[in-house]
Amino acid sequence: MLEGTITKMVWKYxxxxxxxxxxxxxxxxxxxxxxxxYARNEKGAxxxxxxxIVAKKEQFVLFIESKVRYDAKDIEKxxxxxxxxxYRHSVVRALGVENDTPLVLLRGIAVEYIDLARVHLPxxxxxxxCRANRVEITGTYPQAEGQNxxxxxxAGEACT
Numbered sequence: 001m002l003e004g005t006i007t008k009m010v011w012k013y014x015x016x017x018x019x020x021x022x023x024x025x026x027x028x029x030x031x032x033x034x035x036x037x038y039a040r041n042e043k044g045a046x047x048x049x050x051x052x053i054v055a056k057k058e059q060f061v062l063f064i065e066s067k068v069r070y071d072a073k074d075i076e077k078x079x080x081x082x083x084x085x086x087y088r089h090s091v092v093r094a095l096g097v098e099n100d101t102p103l104v105l106l107r108g109i110a111v112e113y114i115d116l117a118r119v120h121l122p123x124x125x126x127x128x129x130c131r132a133n134r135v136e137i138t139g140t141y142p143q144a145e146g147q148n149x150x151x152x153x154x155a156g157e158a159c160t
Contacts (some may be wrong), residue, residue: 078107
């Protein structure tokens, strides 16, 4: 399965779950969102974090990186983007909301396969596993918290 296929599967899944897709960027696509550190003056893609999917539902904003295989660099990028206040202004501007708007920034990766027993994911990470024509959701959120966001969420389970 190609990265673009994985991205499109998760995009369709999120739309079906009532998420508004704010930005999408997959190989060959244009129109992704660029997130810059507040202290940098670059514009466009230079020096920016570009995320494959950015989606919003109520106060939740979800950032997803898609890969055929797990890549630890994506985890680092998403953690920085969602926890470093230096990126908040860029996120708020991309969403078109006021700076004091309460937002819950979520992060996830979309892959075709992942062995959760071998991969160390930080706390509070969603994993969208794409197989054939379905998307399964697991990750490191506590079960009740994850199911509050995604009804089909299964905490820490391998998706087969």
